Amino acid sequence: TIKAVIFDLDGVLVDTAIYHFQAWHRLAEGLGYSFSIVDNEQLKGVSRIESLELILKWAGLEKSESEKEDLLRQKNQWYLELIEQLSPAHLLSGSLELLKKLREKGIKIALGSASKNALGILQKTGIVGYFDALIDGNAVQLSKPNPEVFLKGAEALGIATADCLVLEDAQAGIDAARAAGMQVIGIGQAEHLKGADLVVADLGCLVGKF
């Protein structure tokens, strides 16, 4: 039985993945690298610094630590500009319904996101009050596929890992949830979500399951 659900943020609850893509695309363009939607798939769920390292590798570029810091600052500034107008209208289909249903059923709710911008996004979209625990990119050392973010979520809720269900839109996140010994449902297309117990199109598909 499921006693807790740990939600990924970008691409699961909120439609922010497109803004990460746009900001990385703009940054890569400035570096003379044409960044594709296929490249972007590999950055989903991956931390900001590791995403930059991958883009530099694909572009065949080497940068100093201080140049990397400048690039990361620039990417995040563009991303923050893009999410400035974020509102409850940006919640993905079924997000609110599922959060409400879990509350009704007494199932604990945690966030397990790689993003350092998670809190602001939850506030702008009006859902921060649904969460019993928030584990984000500021709270972890090791990024997905390392299970740290989900293990910390279970610990904060006081729920055994086997009783937790993770909802994820990224391969790195599916792998992290499996490594944590949790059940995991992929949100999106099955080809990008190998190893999930189930893949559904959106959170709305799960409302009837609880």
Ligand code: B16
């Ligand atoms: P930030 P999630 C992840 O969020 C995104 O999927 C990934 O694209 C992003 O690079 C990462 O957060 C870090 O985000 O730059 O805002 O700290 O999917 O784990 O909720």
Ligand code: MG
């Ligand atoms: Mg995600």
